Amino acid sequence: MLEHVEKHKTASGASQEIVRRHVKSYSPAPHMRDYEELYKGFSWGDIENEFSWKKTGKINIAHECADRHCDTWRKNKVALFFADDSGVQKYTFQDLTRESNRFANVLRECGVQKGDRVFVFLPRSPELYIAFLGIAKVGAVVGPLFEAFMMEAIRDRLQDCGAKLIVTNPELEKRVPFSVLPELKTAILVGAKDRKLEHFERSWEHEMSEAADKFKVEWMDREDPLVLHYTSGSTGKPKGALHVHNAMIGYLATARYSLDLHEEDTYWCTADPGWVTGTNYGIYAPWLLGVSNVVRGGRFDAEKWYKTIEDLKVTVWYSAPTAFRMLMAAGEEKAKRHDLSSLRHVYSVGEPLNPEVVKWGLNAYGRTIMENWWMTECGMQLICNYPCLSLKLGSMGRPFPGTEAAIVTDSGERLPPYEIGNLAVKKGWPSMMRMIWGDENKFKSYFRGKENEWYVSGDSAYMDEEGYFFFEGRIDDVIKTGGERVGPFEVESALVEHPAVAEAGVIGKPDVMRGSIIKAFVSLRPGFQESEGLKTELMEFVKTRLAAHAKPREIEFMDKLPKTRSGKIMRRILRAKELGLPVGDTSTLED
């Protein structure tokens, strides 16, 4: 695949670059051949027709992800490659079906009913994936928890929704405060075989070995709840967004047309299922299409990640800016030492992807890293870059077919191209959250305009005349300095272009003269020293790249920037630190 770069215009009038793609080497024709054409002709009804429930009326996402495939040749196809330091385990679709049936029987034994909330608090492991399907099979609502959560984070989430059962292991169980969670009746423990169990504890291995591998799936209504996802906590206390089985329509459509998954693909989504990407695109989406799914256990390690791609011949790879920045910091030589030629597509989500990283990826992987935008509350990718479409550097892409996005004012009026405002999506796409658990007012506050037709994201962005969207920042993060609006992301991306800078977080600091001044927190790449000279150099670097008003007037070096456990820079912590304010909810803070 050859790619070259051209120029285009941005909101600030500066020129930006477009990557034009020319597919030379073999790859299956993308499912989406022409964006405009698909967008015009798209119908959600066509996608619905593909589910077995359209004919049988029997609805359950776990049936569509696993059981259904056992009536086809995919029965013996690998559904899950689980890789860690001890090797690779394989599970076929039939294995998944049987194991999740067993687990559904275990849950029934424990008294779990349709609609009960069941949490999964495990490191990435085959059991985690089996648990997710088993929970859906009994009609319960799954609550994903990231393995690094500490006691308070667990308590808040389980208390918020009255969880009934938790699947965990003896080590992580120590962080579950049972005494303040009276509704939590049972803990199923993976790897507790030889331990003496308390009355409320069950051993996964023991229960699974006794359970039958046949199960009569609980048939659901399309609007019955499936998963309760808490948001990442980048801007405040995490919110519980409830999604329903109907969301599978959106998962399947985006897996096909945005991720461009094909039958022969080996797909790896690096996100942990504790976050929405790791659940929706690390479990449901690939399996709805019957695609082989790769999971790697353990922590980030550039060498091991590349080896996973090489050994398992990963063809489609979905990760996040923080991971790509770490891979970039690990150096191009590391990438070049591995055969990564199996990769057809590389995608990113979760934070803005710095253009510098895209350019680096072009060299290191010979692929354009395509970013997409969505939120926990949205349930599916909404603004995406697609393989068939030219990519404008810095753009999140264009609205997914079947959805409509716009930039609107606070009251929900549309804004013209290049005007910065609220990024909004017309409500009614199949995977939209159905409520914020226990907070009706919060839920309502997302919708604005005539008949509350717009879902307003809380992100600030602009659109160009071709309908490409560009991220500016979280609404609360946008800086007003000397009468100008500056998105922190633009400044951060300019800083990251400097060879000394590994990562940057930018905030507005109150200033009597200017309203706010721009302050940048910067971590350096190995081999670079902090100095006053470097600060001045970085300030000038931004000024010459962006504009005089976008120049940081203060720079502070930090070894590491505060991030969420899903890898997002937490500007609210930087702000609180700078202004000496309380830091607020830190349940998702990395360290």
Ligand code: ATP
């Ligand atoms: P919280 O809502 O609890 O503060 P959060 O918003 O980080 O946390 P998520 O739902 O995980 O929780 O993340 C969604 C947000 O991530 C978006 O609103 C947006 O700010 C950011 N984001 C996701 N993808 C992109 C992207 N491609 N470019 C820029 N920002 C993105």
Ligand code: MG
């Ligand atoms: Mg959010």
